[in-house]
Amino acid sequence: MLTRVMCSTLVTRDENPTLKYPDVVYHYVWHRKLRQWKPRLRMTNKLSRLQGVSPRDKERYCLRVLLIHQPLPSSFESLRTVNGTVHQLFEDACVALGLMESDLEWFHCMDEGRHFRLPKSLRNLFCVILCFCNPTD
Structure with missing residues (x-):
């Protein structure tokens, strides 16, 4: 998903330059068929979490x-x-x-x-x- 966010034609960097990676799913949704990010239309409760990583790595x-x-x-x-x-x-x-x-x-x-x-x-x-x-x- 990270590379999809970086490589997509997502205009969030221009619209919202302070948007951070964990917040993308709150404002956008990934459309598989179109293979691009689209702004969320329904602002319902969303649940997301970054994958945990051990500090050892x-x-x-x-x-x-x-x-x-x-x-x-x-x-x-x-x-x-x-x-x-x-x-x-x-x-x-x-x-x-x-x-x-x-x-x-x-x-x-x-x-x-x-x-x-x-x-x-x-x-x-x-x-x-x-x-x-x-x-x-």
Whole structure:
């Protein structure tokens, strides 16, 4: 779905430059036959969720963090671009944006996990954050 959003002729970047990837499904719907995004006509309650990614998989986790915090990208390269500098890794782009400097991201990770995980899984997530993510506090 991510590449469909990037490659589509979706005009959201012009209409709403602050739209973020998780919010696309609230405003648009994918038409399979037409193979394009169309504005939603019925504004009913919608349920969507980004696929969870373990913080242990740094590159995919940083991609997810960038998609949540950055406006809708036009390509993976534009997602890795910060202040005119194209970074090699999504992790480098996250660091350049200051998204991984504080423990706030790990608090968000745990908070999101509590909605979808069982207690044992949450304890494992906490251990992964302590062992592999170098929290400061």
